[in-house]
Amino acid sequence: MTPFRVSIAAAAAALILLAVVFELIRSRRLQERYALLWLLTGLVIFVLAIWRGLLGRLSDLVGIAYPPSALFVLAAFFVLVVLLHYSTVISQLSDQNRILAQRLALLEHQLGEERGRDSEAP
Amino acid sequence: MATSTETLQASPAAGQRRRLRTLAIVPAFNEADSIGTVLEEIRAAEPELEIVVINDASTDATAKVASAAGVSVVNLPFNVGIGGTVQTGYQYALEHGFDCAIQVDGDGQHDPREIGQVLAPILDGRADLAVGTRFVTGGGYRGTRVRRVGIRIFAGVVSLMVRQRVSDTTSGFRAVNRKALRLFADQYPHDYPEVESLVLLTRHGLCMVEVPVQMRVRETGNSSITALRATYYMIKVLLALFIGLFRRYPTPQEEP
Numbered sequence: 001m002t003p004f005r006v007s008i009a010a011a012a013a014a015l016i017l018l019a020v021v022f023e024l025i026r027s028r029r030l031q032e033r034y035a036l037l038w039l040l041t042g043l044v045i046f047v048l049a050i051w052r053g054l055l056g057r058l059s060d061l062v063g064i065a066y067p068p069s070a071l072f073v074l075a076a077f078f079v080l081v082v083l084l085h086y087s088t089v090i091s092q093l094s095d096q097n098r099i100l101a102q103r104l105a106l107l108e109h110q111l112g113e114e115r116g117r118d119s120e121a122p
Numbered sequence: 123m124a125t126s127t128e129t130l131q132a133s134p135a136a137g138q139r140r141r142l143r144t145l146a147i148v149p150a151f152n153e154a155d156s157i158g159t160v161l162e163e164i165r166a167a168e169p170e171l172e173i174v175v176i177n178d179a180s181t182d183a184t185a186k187v188a189s190a191a192g193v194s195v196v197n198l199p200f201n202v203g204i205g206g207t208v209q210t211g212y213q214y215a216l217e218h219g220f221d222c223a224i225q226v227d228g229d230g231q232h233d234p235r236e237i238g239q240v241l242a243p244i245l246d247g248r249a250d251l252a253v254g255t256r257f258v259t260g261g262g263y264r265g266t267r268v269r270r271v272g273i274r275i276f277a278g279v280v281s282l283m284v285r286q287r288v289s290d291t292t293s294g295f296r297a298v299n300r301k302a303l304r305l306f307a308d309q310y311p312h313d314y315p316e317v318e319s320l321v322l323l324t325r326h327g328l329c330m331v332e333v334p335v336q337m338r339v340r341e342t343g344n345s346s347i348t349a350l351r352a353t354y355y356m357i358k359v360l361l362a363l364f365i366g367l368f369r370r371y372p373t374p375q376e377e378p
Binding site: 022025026031032033035036039095096099100103 | 199200312313357358361362365368369
């Protein structure tokens, strides 16, 4: 069985995470679409922290002797998922950034050419 | 919080119509098959209207077809989604000094012959946003089940939040005046913007009305929203609405 103090600490940590994410969204520093995974992480950790029986059964199922370790594993798993998600987001952003730079360069060039033509005209 | 009646009185008096310049914003993503007809129909129904097509990086001939129709076309450099696309239209309207704007989707589900009806409350100064709605008496609409359920849920939540009965929160057939135009050009929600923007508008002290219209079955193409995505969007939008309750919203100032 999970030690009682571990459950309380884990639940508190999950609640703090949820509160921080909430405040970040509220103050518009975090978009909802990037917050959903964090919220899911916080919720799952919170539920498993206070529902001690479920955590015990889950650790039994995968052969973890000490239930709080299962909590760790799960948290680590979620962090991995979030990181992977961000990797895809960064890839997309860098692609879009390149496209923007190219469009801008071409437009600037076109603008320069048109200006040049205007000044040549009588 | 300002109720709709209070803001109503703040709006310009009805009947005092000067000639208002109105822009039709047509967001389009891969609508090459339908957009030509839509543009023709808008011209036929409302010849006074200026039209801009915002092309959300379509991979088909949408931009070509629109240009050939002789309307302004703004091409986004990559796909930004419906929210960003429509907002680009609002920014275009703002920069080009339009007084009002009406969004007409490029897929043909909005009947351009009803533009006049949707626009009327705006031109009369009765509201800041007018939404062409399918559920009010007279509108017929059939969609997928998930969408219908989602529309119901949103309608309930949004009605509570804006303290006004809203029967269809997801309609994109909507007209705005200059005030709402400025607000939306500045901030407009992403992925599934219709629902959130209603709350945004009323929380900023502006008011909206619904106008019953007949939606048509999409002429071509599939709705980009599948059941799974719809569920995801629903959770996302509900979250956004919930958190929005804890934000403060300044009432927009008169234009300098």
